[in-house]
Amino acid sequence: MNYPRVYALLLLSAFLTSCGQNQTNVPEDSIKSEINDIGPNLMARNLKKGSNGTMLIAGPNNSSLSFGGVFRYDARLPNEQGKSFINLTSKLGPHRFWDVLEDRRGNLWFTTTDSGVYYDNTSAPLSAGSKSIQHFTTTDGLANNQVLSVYEDKAGLIWFGTGGGISRFDGKSFRNFTSPNAPLFYKEGHYNNDIHTIIEDKQGKLWVGTRGDAFVYDGKKFTTLTHKGEPFLDVWGILEDSKGNIWLSGYNGFSGSTGGLYRYDGSTFTKVSERGAYAIIQDKKGNIWTTGPVNPANWTVQALSRYDAKSLYSEKPTVTEIKSGKAFYGLSEANDGSIWFGDATGVYRYDGKTITDFYNKAGQKKYSIDTKQSVVIWKGSMLLGAWEGSKFLGDGSATGDVDLLKGELVLDNRHLVGGAVEIDMRTIEQKFDHPGPHNKLPPFFNVKKFPLSTFAITQVERGNNGNTNVPNDGSIRVRNEGNINVTGNLTIEGITKAVTFPAQLYFKDGMDGTVELNGTLTIDRTDWGIDSGSEKLFLTSGDGTISDDVKLFIKIVAKK
Template sequence: MRYTHLYALLLMVVFCASCGEKQAKGKVIMIDPEAKGIISSHGPKVITRNIIQDRKGNIWMAAFDGVFKYDGKYFTNITSKVSSARFFSIAEDRKGNLWFGSVGSGVFYYDGKSFRNFTTRDGLLNNGSSSIYEDSKGNIWFGVLGGVSRYDGRHFRNYILDGNAMYEDMTGDALPKKQLFGVNTIIEDNKGGFWLGTNGLFRYDGKSFTAFTRNGKPFKNVRSIIEDKKGNIWIGCADGLWRYNGGTFTNFKQGFVGHIIEDKKGNIWISSGRNSYQGWTLSRYDGNSLYNKKPTVATIVNKPMTFGILEDDKGDIWFGDFDGVHRYDGKTITDFGSKAHQK
């Protein structure tokens, strides 16, 4: 008899656990196949936060006036018929689908034909998403205000930011609307661990989160994390530019560092400023001198602010700022915010 009761209890536990997982269907937004968005010769004209290149060679931009696709000749505002949201983050998954993160309208999935909008009603932790990342298993991670959400194709699994700690949320409830900090960047390293940048630096091994400090102090406002070809972790934050070799943190620059990329030649590109609001530059650290006491640094351009950086398949560098998107070919900078494409 006791085995019958035990079996019934086990079924109840499994049933209750499955009830706690809300299947995320998202709101489907159908669009007229003929309405492909607004096509023009210029790109976004306002804040452009992130830039990627898809597998077909198109350049995609997440901007405050929409998500734009550049095919090498024309720009198309893909979301002009879908949402008036301000877009912050963008990613392409392994199947070629696009994901867009907005400031307060949740995340959008685009398969080339229709859109699907996921919000807190579907299990997303918060409707403001500043980063998107696909891991080696195909899960999509969304850095949001208050923590991070992981989507496996059916359900969201949420992790809460709580001061100098992070933990998995088991309630399934969305966070209150007002959150001071969010997860700005997420990467998976070559050992399968996840690095998350927020008002602090964390690594998640699949079971628990470890908070990292430098000189006993937590990292402040981490905006970007990358892993270079040698397996070093680079961190851009309010405390400057740092490299972590698995045991030691090395500081390369003081001041605020926003975005970081490593190009095909091993050079490190950063956007940085005196603080988070002024005196910004786009700079390149020569890859051959990164282990010297004084690496060679070239300033490419000075701007009031610079945001996302991309190296395209031709080796050109794209970057966003307050008034759109720009491309640097090694000699000149093209401004795509105007029809004239002024250089």
């Protein structure tokens, strides 16, 4: 069998492809929208104030292939240079980051849901000779490697809410609190160990929200919070206001109809609103802000809401809905009084008049293909296998590559909607597994007349039909979000045919700025007139017949 001839022809065919409260909604014309398209593209789970007026943003990415990170916004850096957002965790590897804390010494703590806690002690090391980045896991005494919250108390102790209870770190070692109290509803304390949030009040007591019951810790024991004989369940947001009242959001008992926002004055719980709160803060003016569901029975409708300070303790406090959507998470007030909040794809800033969107989810954006990082690999084979007696020698498979000359991808709200690529047919090369001389390929393609092949996207079908499912815990899990079917027109030597191939699209490192497409396309080369040695001519080609199918492995890296 003449395998050199197979390689030559395959090389040529590798062209490619290419309760009742007063509610008001802010009139749309009273809030301006501004796009500042430089921010991180991630699920902004937690926002915290850092030193010197900075803002810290932490969260995972929706795609299973992109894990997210922690970013710092520094208003002192020029936006026009794209440096205001800095990725603080880019060198820590791919992890699902969730929360962040800058402690009183200026050091940073990063929590993850898959790899414990990272500590950047650049400012003040824990001990002489310690590394600038330290990694704490269950091996070091942490209760669990799933860590959803981090908090520093007045004594400087660091508390972690994990998937296996509470961990307290004193600078040297961990002390763990597991199954902190006999649960009133969830048996065996299983969900009580899944900690959402921890805060300390003015009296030094810790308030703990979990997936199960909520607790108060006085330094000696944990006491379950109850109202009307039933515990508060699934509490995410807890706040102590300026008057010492505790605000919390959750379910009082198992019935979902009892969910909402509650206020505790030290003796009595009062239901303030049907609205829930994933996060809750009080600003300098005394207003209380929340992110979360408008109706606890329907987590798919959420909002950034403001409870007016003047009516805060009235029977029907006035609540203003600033922005609504499918999912809102982290919440914090900056030094300048602006309110920062996060959603499933990035962060916003509201200064009382204008909402600045740091990730442009409205309108299409073009990403230029990085031809140095992008590649197309082709693979073909003979129609018949080669044998030596009963020993199978192979099918004459051969692979090679071809260069992309230029191109772009067009995205709308993180979804691929279009794009085009040019392929330089003069660069087709074949990969050989062994050194030595090889036959020079004859000029099967008329590269002088047709030096380029092109592929233009005409349609993209998304996994889950493009829908985002929001479970009752407010998280977004879209397992097939990045799975797509790409349809487009492939042109080779003046012949254009429609093709469709499966691919995955994801944002690298959770950043808005680099997107990767990984796809596989199988074509019938004879559709483009490449019929030499075709299986359709088997009766005349015999054992020199080459399979008509050529598989193309496509990796495209594109940047804005």
